[in-house]
Amino acid sequence: MPQAAPVTTTPARTKKPALPDEVREPLDAAVADLARGARTWTHLTLAQRARLLDRVRAAVTAVAEEWAHGAAASKGLAPGHPLAGEEWLSGPYATLVALDAYRDTLAALAKGESPLKRVKTDAAPGGRVRAHVFPLAPVDGVLLSGYTGEVWFGPGVSEADVRADAGLAQLTPTESGGVGLVLGAGNVTSIPVLDVMYELIAHNRVTILKVNPTQDALVPVFERALAPLIEPGFVRIVTGGGDVGAYLTEHRDIAHVHITGAAPTFDAIVWGPSSGSGAASTARRRRENRPKLNKPITAELGGVSPIIIVPGEWSEADLRFQAEHVATMRLYNSGHNCIAGQVVLLSADWPQREAFIAALRDALDAAPSRPLWYPGSDGKLAAAASDYPDASWSTDGTRALVQARPGEASALETTEYFAPVLGVVALPGNGQEFLDRAVEHANDELAGTLGANVLIDPVTQAALGDGFERAIADLRYGTVSINSWTAFGFLTPTLPWGGFPGASLQDVQSGIGIVHNALLLDRVERAVTRGPFRPFPRSLAPTALRRSNGRxxxxxxxxxxxxxxxxxxxxxxxxxxxxxxxxxxxxxxxxxxxxxx
Incomplete structure (x- = not known):
């Protein structure tokens, strides 16, 4: 499926939001600067673009420490806090590895080579082709031992198509994508920078970045990190509230909008307000398919991410390790992640079900405490308490574990709490029967299509054989992570990141289009990541290696x-x-x- 194909509609006539001259004029000047920068970009050779990314890399390196420390402070983490490393990984680390990957792609294309030259491809279930894109360098195998990443393409896309299309807009580098607007995310500090980079490299589109107010304190860092792109007019960074974002989305010289955020925000941009005096007009526009926005838009939005626990015979150490794994999926960044695991789907018939839930409760309690810093978190926790009065809460009232029967889990499965609320839903069955039922439940009952996690021991996976891979193919999610977390897919730049294909302006799910995708691959369906079920040294136990063929x-x-x-x-x-x-x-x-x- 082509990426983010424009939707043809009849736009409604709208009036630009009024802004004071002192606010509006600098915005107009920034867009005008970018219009000139767009012409400059088309004159750069691929080799020049690769060297420009080297300069950006040096600039990011120079501000990395300030970036990580500033991000930690903005989230209420004191110096030396045990979770401060999150801001190194999800900020400068994610940016640096992406810059390296984009630079390698541009360098390959400049030499007339395909970005997939060193990449193995083979068949995936359902007539699909897949490319094994991680690890590509020996050092990746050292830093992230046991982790792999694959790109799956849509059914019917041939290997020849995959290799011919690799490069996206860099196959036609003199064709400008115009001026784009990126409405930056407020929860993870690398997201705005990575979104800007993808617009520029994948679409030849220079960009004005409107920073989310939660990250205003980091604007000086972003400006220095992106200085090599700001100086020639390829990027501009602005701040402000919703009025600034609204003005820019409707600006006549903005050709495209990209947002990382939530579905209600996307709907407000495309259709208008869902409440208040404009709600009736919004409803009419949706019925008549006349969006308020009169230009293409792509989006990466959140959802309710499942964690499917495939029943098997686990040791006590397995139970503890995977419980900590699940706790991490929920508690990382205080749960303020679009890919935070929210609903654990496990077997009601699994003999170790209660033991796993007990281990999960212990892991949630043992994790270091930290502030709930994202705006609106208190309200989300209050909503969860109202929805599930029998939930188990941490002593400080910041973490909830909800056990709900399938018929009582509607709020849990359709509300992206964006806070430390973790649900457990038990479904009947064992083996393939359970896995197929869990996949169907995740597809049909949970909101969104961004990421799904599957935990399975190697012996059980080997016993399921092709049935397991078929079930993975049946999951309608943009990233599926097996014995890993979908955040690994986010951090791996050679993997695509976004919702499952098929969303529309009327039903946006977890978004339209993809980002990251540093090999610049087209017609992508999903990313699949795989990780080790057991850590070192238990991964080396002779019995485990023999029974699982080393997996x-x-x-x-x-x-x-x-x-x-x-x-x-x-x-x-x-x-x-x-x-x-x-x-x-x-x-x-x-x-x-x-x-x-």
Whole structure:
């Protein structure tokens, strides 16, 4: 399916929102600067663009420490907090690895090579082609031992199509994509920067970035990090509230809008307000398919992410480790993530069900405390308390564990709480029967299509065989993570990131189009990530290796992003600094810390 195909509609006539001259005039000047920059961009060769990204990389390296510390402070994390490493990974680390990947793609195209030259492709279920895009460098296998990433293309897309289309707008570098608007996310600090980079590289579109007010304190960091793109007029950064965003979305010289946020915000931009005096006009526009917005829009939105637990025979250590894994999916960044796991789907017939829930409760209680910093979080927690008065809460009232029967889980399954609310829903069955039922439930009952997680021990996976891969193909999610978390897909730049194809302006689900996708691949359907079920040293147990054909292997004792990792902050910073300077001696010290997690 082509990426973000424009939707042809008859736009409604709208009036631009009024802004004071002192606010409006600088915005108009920024858009005019970008219009000139768009022409300049089309004159750069691919090799020049690759070198420009080298300059951006150097600028990001120079501000990385200030970036990570500033982001941690903005989220209420004191210096030395055990979870401060999150801001290294989800800020400068994510940006640096993306810049490296884009730079490699541009360099390959400049030499007349395909970005897929070193990438293995093979068949995936349902007549699909897949490309194995992680790891591509030996160091990736060292830092993220046992983790892999695949891109699956839509049914009927041939390998020849995949290789011919790789490059997107860089196959026609002199064709301008015009001036775009990025409405930046407010929860993860790399997202606005990565969205700007994708607009520029994938679409030849220079960009005005409207920063979410939650990240206003980081604007000076963003300006220095993106200075090599700001100077020639390829990027402008502005601040402001909803009035500024509304003015820019309707600006006549903005050719395209991209937003990372929530579906209600997307709907308000496209159709108008859903409440108040304009609600009747909005409803009429939707009925008549006359959107308020008169230009193409792409979006990465959230949803309710499932965590499917496939029943098997787990040891006590397995139960503890995977409970910590699930707790991380919910508690990372205080749960203020579009990909935070929210609903655990497990088997009512699994003999270890209660033991797993007990381990999960312990993991939630043991994770370090931290503020709920995102605006509106208190209201989301209050809504959960109202929806589920029997929920189990942490002593400080910031984390809830809800056990709900399928018929009572509607609020849990349709409300993206965007806060530390984790639900457990038990479905009947074992083996393939349970897995198929869980996939159907996730597809049909849970809101959104952004990411799904599946946890399964290697012996059970081997027993299911092709049935397991078929079930993965049946999941209608943009990223499916097996024994890993979908955040790994977000952090891996060679993977696409976005909702499952098929959304529309009328039913946006988790968004339209994709981002990241550093190999610039077209007709993408999904990303699939795989990780180790057991950490080191249990991954090396002879019995485990023999019974699982080695698929349990990993040398990581605990991933640094686990909220229960004792050395996660130091290791996350160390991994980022290695990406900055490539110093293997320092990396060795970081790896020692990783083994102390």
């Amino acid at each position: 349990a292997f990993s040398v990581l004792p605990k991933p640094p992003w686990f909220v229960t990792s004792r050395t996660g902050a130091a290791v996350s910073e160390g991994f980022t600094r290695f990406r900055m300077d490539g110093d293997y001696a320092k990396l060795s010290a970081t790896l020692v810390r990783a083994f102390q997690a």
